[in-house]
Amino acid sequence: MSALRAFAEALFSTPAGPPPPDRIDWVSREMEDYLVRAGSRARWIFRLSLFALMWGAPLFVGALPTLRRLPVARRIEALTKMEESFIAAPVLAVKAFLCVVWYEHPDVQREVGYVGRATFPMALPGTSLPSAAGERAP
Amino acid sequence: MSLHDGSKHAGDLSLDADVVVVGSGTGGAVVAAVLAEAGRRVVIVEEGRHVPQQEYGRLSPSQQMRAMWRDAGLTFAVGVGDSPMINVMMGKCVGGSSTLTGGVCFRTPGFILRTWREQRGLAEFSEEHLAPYFEEVEREINVVEVPAALRSRSTVLFNEGATKLGHPLKPMRRNTKDCEGNSKCNFGCPTGAKRSVDLTYLPRAFAAGAQLWTHCLVQQVTNAGGRASGVEGRLLHGVTGEPLGRFVVKAPRVVLAAGGYHSPLIAMASGVGRASGQVGKNLTLHPGFRVMGRFDEPVEGWRGALQSMYSDAWEHEGMTLTSLFVPPGVLAAMLPGIGPKHADNAQLIRHLGIFGGMVHDDGGGVVRRGPGREPFVTYRMAAKDKAIVPKLIRVMADIWFAAGAKEVTIPVLGTAPLTADQLRAFDLEHVKGRDLECSSQHPLGTCRMGATKESSVVDANGEAWELPGLTIADGSVVPTSLGVNPQLTIMAMALRIARRVADAKA
Numbered sequence: 001m002s003a004l005r006a007f008a009e010a011l012f013s014t015p016a017g018p019p020p021p022d023r024i025d026w027v028s029r030e031m032e033d034y035l036v037r038a039g040s041r042a043r044w045i046f047r048l049s050l051f052a053l054m055w056g057a058p059l060f061v062g063a064l065p066t067l068r069r070l071p072v073a074r075r076i077e078a079l080t081k082m083e084e085s086f087i088a089a090p091v092l093a094v095k096a097f098l099c100v101v102w103y104e105h106p107d108v109q110r111e112v113g114y115v116g117r118a119t120f121p122m123a124l125p126g127t128s129l130p131s132a133a134g135e136r137a138p
Numbered sequence: 139m140s141l142h143d144g145s146k147h148a149g150d151l152s153l154d155a156d157v158v159v160v161g162s163g164t165g166g167a168v169v170a171a172v173l174a175e176a177g178r179r180v181v182i183v184e185e186g187r188h189v190p191q192q193e194y195g196r197l198s199p200s201q202q203m204r205a206m207w208r209d210a211g212l213t214f215a216v217g218v219g220d221s222p223m224i225n226v227m228m229g230k231c232v233g234g235s236s237t238l239t240g241g242v243c244f245r246t247p248g249f250i251l252r253t254w255r256e257q258r259g260l261a262e263f264s265e266e267h268l269a270p271y272f273e274e275v276e277r278e279i280n281v282v283e284v285p286a287a288l289r290s291r292s293t294v295l296f297n298e299g300a301t302k303l304g305h306p307l308k309p310m311r312r313n314t315k316d317c318e319g320n321s322k323c324n325f326g327c328p329t330g331a332k333r334s335v336d337l338t339y340l341p342r343a344f345a346a347g348a349q350l351w352t353h354c355l356v357q358q359v360t361n362a363g364g365r366a367s368g369v370e371g372r373l374l375h376g377v378t379g380e381p382l383g384r385f386v387v388k389a390p391r392v393v394l395a396a397g398g399y400h401s402p403l404i405a406m407a408s409g410v411g412r413a414s415g416q417v418g419k420n421l422t423l424h425p426g427f428r429v430m431g432r433f434d435e436p437v438e439g440w441r442g443a444l445q446s447m448y449s450d451a452w453e454h455e456g457m458t459l460t461s462l463f464v465p466p467g468v469l470a471a472m473l474p475g476i477g478p479k480h481a482d483n484a485q486l487i488r489h490l491g492i493f494g495g496m497v498h499d500d501g502g503g504v505v506r507r508g509p510g511r512e513p514f515v516t517y518r519m520a521a522k523d524k525a526i527v528p529k530l531i532r533v534m535a536d537i538w539f540a541a542g543a544k545e546v547t548i549p550v551l552g553t554a555p556l557t558a559d560q561l562r563a564f565d566l567e568h569v570k571g572r573d574l575e576c577s578s579q580h581p582l583g584t585c586r587m588g589a590t591k592e593s594s595v596v597d598a599n600g601e602a603w604e605l606p607g608l609t610i611a612d613g614s615v616v617p618t619s620l621g622v623n624p625q626l627t628i629m630a631m632a633l634r635i636a637r638r639v640a641d642a643k644a
Contacts, residue, residue, distance in 0.1 A: 010476060011476055012477075012480070013478060014477075015478045015481070034200065034203075034204055034210060036377065037204040037210050037379075038204070039210070039512065040510055041512055042212035045212060076476050076478075080477070084474075085552075088551055089551075092552075095471055096468075099467045099470045100471065101200045101467065102470075103467030103470050104200055111484075112466055112470075112484050112485060113485075113487070114440065114466045115440075
């Protein structure tokens with residue numbers, strides 16, 4: 001999952017820098033749980049996409065693979081160029097599933113102004129819950 | 139006890155019944171209720187798990203996808219030729235896709251039924267003939283028009299734009315009771331307002347004595363003397379889905395209701411379709427495309443009913459527009475950018491309106507046996523359908539601009555939001571199929587109904603031409619795409635099929 005963490009750090013960086021490590025820890029755990037439940041073919045597709053962007057994205061900025069060896073700023077540059085290229089599919093696939101999970105974190109939802117109902121009140125078996133300052137799942 | 143967890147059963151499992159129903163979604167639940175109430179001993183086998191409404195209503199979208207969607211939402215039809223890769227949403231749980239739909243209910247359009255009569259030889263299928271079935275289902279699942287007060291701001295804005303352009307939207311009907319407008323239908327109704335079959339037909343089936351076993355993957359229909367004699371398969375682990383013991387259900391009547399992807403797979407494994415060559419073919423998907431409008435004002439489209447209005451103004455051109463909304467994570471995934479650029483775009487989420495359009499497609503898909511337990515599905519979009527897509531996107535974008543949107547995000551991968559001038563200059567007509575972002579919720583037609591065994595898989599009563607005792611009653615028997623959401627059509631057809639089975643001699 002270190003590849004996923006490297007991607008998540010770049011994708012969810014803000015002008016203030018990469019997101020807090022505990023949030024990266026949380027999204028990594030959630031994604032592991034997601035993939036366990038997704039079935040073998042879906043796992044294979046996801047891991048293939050992750051492999052492709054780990055080895056492919058650095059080439060867009062003239063760096064040697066893998067992506068996780070690059071500083072976060074260079075990762076962002078590489079992934080941006082790959083996302084805009086004709087082989088964007090691996091970036092878009094991994095980004096899509098990370099976003100679905102990431103934006104369920106209460107802190108992130110507050111940051112983007114989402115006030116929808118019923119997020120994170122309970123856990124699936126083996127699924128961790130996020131904790132956020134001032135807001136814990138009941 | 140009506141509900142049994144197959145993942146907790148030690149060793150192998152053997153059951154006897156009058157009827158075994160494979161799948162507990164819109165088709166299977168209706169059939170199970172009708173036949174149990176007719177006095178048959180009914181066993182329902184379901185591959186997925188049972189999550190009670192009180193629990194699934196509290197899950198976050200991604201948790202719900204993990205618990206109740208097939209492949210946790212990673213089901214695809216692979217585009218062939220100039221066609222997009224299509225993400226296909228399907229339920230794998232007690233209640234099936236009925237727990238995940240927006241609840242939209244349309245009767246089968248009259249012009250579609252005419253096609254079935256004239257081109258498919260299904261002489262009985264008139265609006266008059268089907269009306270009693272529709273009426274019965276509509277009563278049971280409480281189909282009502284969505285009140286104006288439940289429309290989201292996103293839908294209100296789109297309707298304002300459409301009205302300015304001379305095409306006001308129409309109110310939708312949905313199967314809801316006391317809907318609060320939480321905009322979460324696709325991820326399990328939080329209040330039980332959506333009258334999905336786990337809250338309607340399945341309790342009726344249980345009250346009449348039906349049993350339901352979860353975590354049961356049916357691999358094939360068994361055959362004794364040229365007649366269906368039951369089903370066999372594997373019990374599955376509750377979390378990973380790994381195979382455990384074997385199970386057998388012996389029954390003189392088998393009803394497949396596993397949906398447009400899996401009913402053909404089971405039929406193929408059971409030797410059905412060798413003569414006609416039709417099993418798994420003719421897949422239609424209603425390929426769907428979303429266009430988002432960005433407004434200066436906050437839209438907060440998650441306040442209100444997920445779906446409440448539609449437009450059939452372009453029905454004659456093969457497209458239907460329907461309101462919808464998606465969770466912030468899905469919205470964010472559709473916006474371009476990595477790092478700070480992505481963070482900037484995410485701040486726009488509450489300013490986005492979203493509307494969907496679907497193509498009334500020809501059957502260009504094929505379901506084949508895959509290397510694992512899931513099928514390998516390809517979809518070749520017909521040239522006429524692909525030609526509709528640019529028009530569909532432009533119509534929705536123009537409506538957003540008429541409503542006051544500053545930019546639109548179109549479903550072309552890697553494309554930044556566009557102003558009206560930028561959209562006019564955008565060469566939509568030459569976008570390759572693989573660059574389109576496309577989704578579907580309506581796989582239909584892979585065991586289609588028809589008048590002859592050469593051109594179809596089941597007859598007008600849902601009975602398989604090639605295996606007496608096997609009935610199919612789900613979206614796979616719908617002979618053509620509908621151009622509208624198929625839930626009500628599937629349920630009315632399943633009800634009609636179930637009545638025919640109930641009336642037949644055992």
